Amino acid sequence: MNKKTGSADFSGRLWKLFASVKLTVVLLLSLAVTSILGTIIPQNESADAYLNEYGEFLYKILSAFDIFDMYHSWWFQFLLLMLTINVVVCSINRFSASWKIIFVKNLFFDVSKFRNLADKEEFTDSRSPEDLKSIYVPIVSRSFRYRRIEETGNGFCIFAEKGRWTRIGVYAVHLSVILLLVGGLIGSIFGFAGFVNIPEGETVNDISLNNIGKTQRLNFKIRCDNFNVKFYDSGAPSEYRSKLTILEQGKSVLTRDIIVNDPLRYKGINIFQASYGELPPREIALNFKNRVTGMSHKKKVPLGEKFNLSGDTGQFVIEGYRNSYNFGGHNLGKTFMGILTPNNGSPVHVILPVRFPFFDGMRKGDLIISVEDYDHRYYTGLQVTRDPGVLVVYSGFLIMILGCFITFFMSHQRLCVEISKSEKKSRIMVAGTANKNKLGMQNRIKNIVKSMGK
Amino acid sequence: MNSSNLLSIVTFIYGTAAFLYIVSWIFKKQMPGRIATWVAIIAVVGNTGGIALRWIESYRLGIGHAPLSNMYESLVFFAWTIGIIYLVVEQTYKNRTIGALATPLAFMAIAYASLSPNINNQIQPLIPALKSNWLIAHVITCFIGYAAFAIAFGVSIIYLFKQRKTGGKQSMFVRSPDSSVLDELTHQMVTLGFLFLTIGIITGAVWANSAWGSYWSWDPKETWSLITWFIYATLLHARMMRGWEGKRIAYLSIIGFMAVIFTYFGVNLLPGLHSYGSG
Ligand code: HEM
Numbered sequence: 230m231n232k233k234t235g236s237a238d239f240s241g242r243l244w245k246l247f248a249s250v251k252l253t254v255v256l257l258l259s260l261a262v263t264s265i266l267g268t269i270i271p272q273n274e275s276a277d278a279y280l281n282e283y284g285e286f287l288y289k290i291l292s293a294f295d296i297f298d299m300y301h302s303w304w305f306q307f308l309l310l311m312l313t314i315n316v317v318v319c320s321i322n323r324f325s326a327s328w329k330i331i332f333v334k335n336l337f338f339d340v341s342k343f344r345n346l347a348d349k350e351e352f353t354d355s356r357s358p359e360d361l362k363s364i365y366v367p368i369v370s371r372s373f374r375y376r377r378i379e380e381t382g383n384g385f386c387i388f389a390e391k392g393r394w395t396r397i398g399v400y401a402v403h404l405s406v407i408l409l410l411v412g413g414l415i416g417s418i419f420g421f422a423g424f425v426n427i428p429e430g431e432t433v434n435d436i437s438l439n440n441i442g443k444t445q446r447l448n449f450k451i452r453c454d455n456f457n458v459k460f461y462d463s464g465a466p467s468e469y470r471s472k473l474t475i476l477e478q479g480k481s482v483l484t485r486d487i488i489v490n491d492p493l494r495y496k497g498i499n500i501f502q503a504s505y506g507e508l509p510p511r512e513i514a515l516n517f518k519n520r521v522t523g524m525s526h527k528k529k530v531p532l533g534e535k536f537n538l539s540g541d542t543g544q545f546v547i548e549g550y551r552n553s554y555n556f557g558g559h560n561l562g563k564t565f566m567g568i569l570t571p572n573n574g575s576p577v578h579v580i581l582p583v584r585f586p587f588f589d590g591m592r593k594g595d596l597i598i599s600v601e602d603y604d605h606r607y608y609t610g611l612q613v614t615r616d617p618g619v620l621v622v623y624s625g626f627l628i629m630i631l632g633c634f635i636t637f638f639m640s641h642q643r644l645c646v647e648i649s650k651s652e653k654k655s656r657i658m659v660a661g662t663a664n665k666n667k668l669g670m671q672n673r674i675k676n677i678v679k680s681m682g683k
Numbered sequence: 684m685n686s687s688n689l690l691s692i693v694t695f696i697y698g699t700a701a702f703l704y705i706v707s708w709i710f711k712k713q714m715p716g717r718i719a720t721w722v723a724i725i726a727v728v729g730n731t732g733g734i735a736l737r738w739i740e741s742y743r744l745g746i747g748h749a750p751l752s753n754m755y756e757s758l759v760f761f762a763w764t765i766g767i768i769y770l771v772v773e774q775t776y777k778n779r780t781i782g783a784l785a786t787p788l789a790f791m792a793i794a795y796a797s798l799s800p801n802i803n804n805q806i807q808p809l810i811p812a813l814k815s816n817w818l819i820a821h822v823i824t825c826f827i828g829y830a831a832f833a834i835a836f837g838v839s840i841i842y843l844f845k846q847r848k849t850g851g852k853q854s855m856f857v858r859s860p861d862s863s864v865l866d867e868l869t870h871q872m873v874t875l876g877f878l879f880l881t882i883g884i885i886t887g888a889v890w891a892n893s894a895w896g897s898y899w900s901w902d903p904k905e906t907w908s909l910i911t912w913f914i915y916a917t918l919l920h921a922r923m924m925r926g927w928e929g930k931r932i933a934y935l936s937i938i939g940f941m942a943v944i945f946t947y948f949g950v951n952l953l954p955g956l957h958s959y960g961s962g
Contacts (some may be wrong), residue, residue, distance in 0.1 A: 253920045261913035261942075268903035268950070300901045413899070422897060460747070461808045469811055489811035501896040503812075539745045614896040622898060626885045633881055637874040667865055 233328055247318035259343040263308070267299045313410050313439030316403045317576075327396050338377070341617070348671055349660035350678045354617050355612035357656050358384040358648045365646055368680050370423060372673065374642060394637040396664065401632030408625030421445050427453035428608040434477060436613045447498060447613075450476040453482070456505055456607040461604030469502050472611040497615055509550040510603040513565060516586070518597040525599060543571040545598075547581075554582060558637035606664045640665040640671070657681070685698055686737035686750075687797070693733055694797045696726040697790040698760065704782035716779040720770075722784055727766040730793070734759060737806065746808040746873055751822040755804045758796035761821070764830035765789040768875075772834060776868065778860050784837030815907035819891035821883055825908075827880030829943050831914070836940035838865050839933035848931055853925045869936055870922065878916050884908050907946040914939040 246252060271293070279297060280286050295302030343349065354361060360379070367386060369376060373389035423436035423445055432452040436445045454472040461467045468488055475483040475495050487493045492501040511532055517539070518525035532538055534544040547567045554564035562584035570576045579598055582588050586599035644661040659678050663670035700722040707716030737750040737759075769785035796802055842865040846890045852936040858869070887905070892898040899905065921927040 250920050250923050252923065254917050257913045257917040257920070261910045261917070264906050264910050264913070267901065268906045272901065300906075412860065459693065462810065465808060466810055467808060490815040490890075492893065492896065499896050501894070503895055521850065614897045617899075623889075626888070630878075630882055631877045637878055666871075668864075 241574075244318060244322075247315050248322040250319070253312075253319070256308060256315060260312070261306055263299070266296060268401065270296055270299075272300070273298055274293040275610050282652055293669075309410060316406055320403045321398055327400070331393055336377070336390070338379070338386070338643070338645065339380070340645060340647060343662075344649070344658065346660045346662065347482060349658055350674055351655050351656070351658045352678070353651070353654045354682075355654055358650055360385075361655055361657070363646050365648070365681060368677060369644065369646060372677070373642075379646070381649065383651075384655070386648075387644075387646040389644040390591075390642065392641045393602065395635050396641055398632050398639070400634030401628050402636060403632075404479050405625040405629035408621055408628065412618040412621030412623075412625055414618070415621060416616040420614065420616035420618060422612070422614040424503060424541075424610060424612050425451075426506070426608045426610050427451065429453055429456055429606055438540070449496065451500065451611070452476060452481075453609050454679060456609040458505060458607070469505055469609075471502055471505075471611070477622075497617065499614045499616075501612040501614070502609065503612040505553055506608050506659070508606040508608055510606055513603040514598045514601040515547075515548055516601045518599070520590075520595055520597055522673050541572070543569060543574075543581075545569050553623070554580070556580070556582075561588070565603075567598070569596070569598075570592070580620075591660065606661055638666075640669070642670055644674070644677075646677075685849045686733050686740055689729065689736060690733040690793065691797045693729040694790065694793045695772050696722060696729060697766070697793055698787060700726055700782075701786040701790045704779060708783040710778055716782075717780060719751045719779065719786070720773065722768060722852065723766060723893075726786075726789075726795040727770060730759070730763045730766060732752065733764060741806045744806060746806070748809050748814075749819050750806075751819055752809055753803065753807060753814055755796045755802050757822060758792050758802070758909065761829060762789040762793035764791065764826050765833050766825075768830050768834055768872075772868070772872075776860060780841060780860070781834065781837055783869075784840060785834050788833050788837065793832065812894050815890050815894060817886050817893060821890055823865050823920055824879045825883030825885055828876045828881075828883050829947070831837065831872045831876035831879065832936075832940050832943050835869050835876060837856055838872065839936040841865060842869065842933045843930065862929070868933065869932060873915055873918055873936060873939075877912075878917065880908070880915065884912060904950045906948065907950050911939060911942040911946055914942050 235448045249280050253635045262297055266594060267391060272327045274297070278467075279291070282292060282583050291297065294304070294417055296615050299305055300388060319568060338374065362385065364380070366376065369387055369389050376387060378390045379386045379388065411584075415598040421438055421636075422437075423438040425433055425436050427433050430453070432450050434447045436447060437443075438552050449579040452474040454474055456467075456472075459468040472484065472486050473493060473571075474481045475493075483495065485493050485502060487501045487502050493497050494500075509532060512529055513532060514527060514529050516525055526539060530545075531549060532547050533551065537543075538545055546549050546566050549566040551566070552562075554561045561584065562581075563583045565581040565583070567579040567580050567581060575593070577592070581598060581600050582605075583600050587597070589599060640662060640663045642663045644659070649656050659674055659681075661674050663669050701717050702798055703715045703719035703722060722776075734750055736778075737756070737851050738747075741750065751760060766789050769782060769789070769914060772785075773779060773782060780951070813903040842862060845862055845865070853857070887908070891900065915936065916933060918939060921935060922932060
């Protein structure tokens with residue numbers, strides 16, 4: 230064997246391998262089984278977390294196979310690539326045969342083929358073939374758009390056909406698989422996904438990208454005018470709403486509210502409401518109650534600014550704020566921290582949980598300090614993405630649904646009604662084929678026979 | 684009566700139907716089977732009423748939303764889809780053997796919803812992420828798919844029993860449909876399920892993209908639905924290979940349904956953050 234035919238032989242075998250459904254079954258099962266791994270082992274955690282969980286030895290082995298980001302690993306992508314080649318080759322391989330059936334020029338019906346079908350229906354009728362023809366043609370027309378009537382020696386045949394085009398369905402499904410993979414690839418090459426936190430009133434144009442610690446600069450700016458969170462009576466959140474303004478060269482071009490499930494899309498960039506948080510307030514309304522006299526007075530103070538207590542008994546400053554504060558195993562929630570410096574003593578730390586106004590009483594000082602109110606300032610957490618592949622993926626979605634529907638619930642059906650004269654009666658045979666759902670075809674034939682008055 | 688009470692009653696009606704189907708199957712008697720059909724119809728009607736009532740109640744509470752927002756509601760809907768699809772299959776194939784496997788599945792789904800202490804049957808307001816019409820489409824289509832797979836699973840089990848030609852046991856299946864019909868029925872249910880699972884995954888992806896900007900993020904629930912999809916895609920293709928008829932297809936259909944169950948319940952045991960279905 231010379232080299233040339235050897236390589237032709239090899240590529241031929243390769244082609245055959247990629248055209249085989251056996252490979253499809255192997256690939257689909259491999260994808261199913263390997264995908265399980267990534268659901269058991271949490272993905273994209275920090276190296277420390279993995280070292281803790283699995284120990285150094287196992288960690289090294291697992292990370293050598295990219296198990297910690299397995300859906301983006303070379304071997305998983307390789308399986309997907311193989312599947313893609315498999316779909317493409319297989320479809321090309323079969324398409325020419327299907328093409329010939331779908332776009333046939335001279336439709337040829339072979340009566341003998343229908344006669345040989347196992348589940349054909351046969352009966353006789355006392356009317357003549359000509360009479361029957363005028364009755365049968367409308368019956369057949371009810372469910373078949375294409376009909377042809379051919380004379381035979383002692384009668385005639387009605388041939389009918391429908392749904393030839395439905396053979397395209399499978400190719401549509403396979404094309405959609407390719408569209409999904411290609412769309413995903415486009416997204417991962419040309420797109421990005423990141424997040425940004427914007428305090429109310431502030432403007433940003435740098436987005437921190439997920440996972441890689443890089444930033445992406447947008448060519449416009451986003452300002453958060455306002456953020457609002459609403460709660461149900463039960464305390465569960467009901468709505469997160471940010472009022473955003475898009476700025477181009479310092480000028481505002483668009484203002485809109487976004488909520489979860491209703492993002493803002495601008496110039497190919499999508500901005501989603503993802504999270505929020507509270508910023509340290511700037512001004513706090515405090516209540517000072519004298520333990521002895523029971524008298525209290527209120528005062529608004531800025532965060533971090535020292536001031537004299539009334540009656541010049543000392544100085545006080547709110548120096549910090551936390552969204553949650555742990556005290557003896559209990560979470561006290563939003564809490565301010567202050568330092569009280571009496572004129573005749575050393576400074577004391579004061580803890581002021583917003584929810585528990587009597588907390589400071591436990592200090593047993595002369596003054597009981599509590600937080601009456603403060604200005605709520607939020608930052609909104611936005612997910613910002615760009616994915617030029619989405620359109621391709623969505624068209625893949627649409628084609629996949631249509632293709633599956635066509636493939637599963639429609640079929641290419643052919644029907645033959647043969648009427649032949651025998652003595653004074655007519656002999657009738659009704660038979661049909663379908664490329665799918667043979668049971669359905671049998672029922673259709675039974676129904677047709679029924680409406681023929683038999 | 685509120686919807687939870689009504690659905691508890693429906694649970695027992697499903698149980699009765701399941702019992703009658705099994706009696707009719709084991710003792711080869713027609714009568715309990717005929718009654719079973721009527722009981723199953725009553726159960727499905729009651730189930731429909733329970734879902735509708737719950738919907739109305741949520742509006743009365745001022746937090747109106749389709750009753751498809753948590754584990755309890757999805758299980759009730761699951762039972763309902765199994766019931767409906769089964770009754771259609773029974774009418775089409777004029778056979779009640781499958782009922783002995785399908786109605787117990789519907790019963791188990793709704794019984795688990797009604798009786799399990801882990802499942803909260805309160806009507807809860809929707810958190811922001813769940814306020815989406817895509818979510819409703821997602822849940823409905825997924826569960827129609829799951830129900831079709833559940834029935835395919837039942838049919839496959841009957842098929843495998845029937846194949847085990849062990850003398851006496853064989854007679855239990857005398858009135859079950861022909862093997863080739865069972866094989867065909869498995870395939871039809873799998874294709875129905877596959878179409879709806881496909882739409883379910885797709886609407887879920889579209890929802891995820893509208894809620895947080897990525898249509899696919901490989902979280903365990905997503906991945907398990909994809910694993911399920913791969914298994915059933917394997918089944919559809921395996922049918923085209925010689926020697927992969929009947930038994931092996933039945934095994935694949937059973938494995939596929941195990942994956943469905945895991946996607947539904949098991950995933951909550953894994954680390955992950957699919958906000959839906961965890962309580
Ligand atoms: C994830 C990937 C794939 C999906 C979702 C898919 C989907 C489908 C569906 C839904 C059908 C119709 C089955 C039926 O009629 O019951 C089908 C048929 C088929 N598929 Fe695939 N497929 C995939 C990959 C492949 C690959 C890689 C091959 C390559 C060999 C392949 C070869 C075939 C063949 C030969 C048919 C039968 C076509 C016919 O009836 O004429 N498929 N596929």
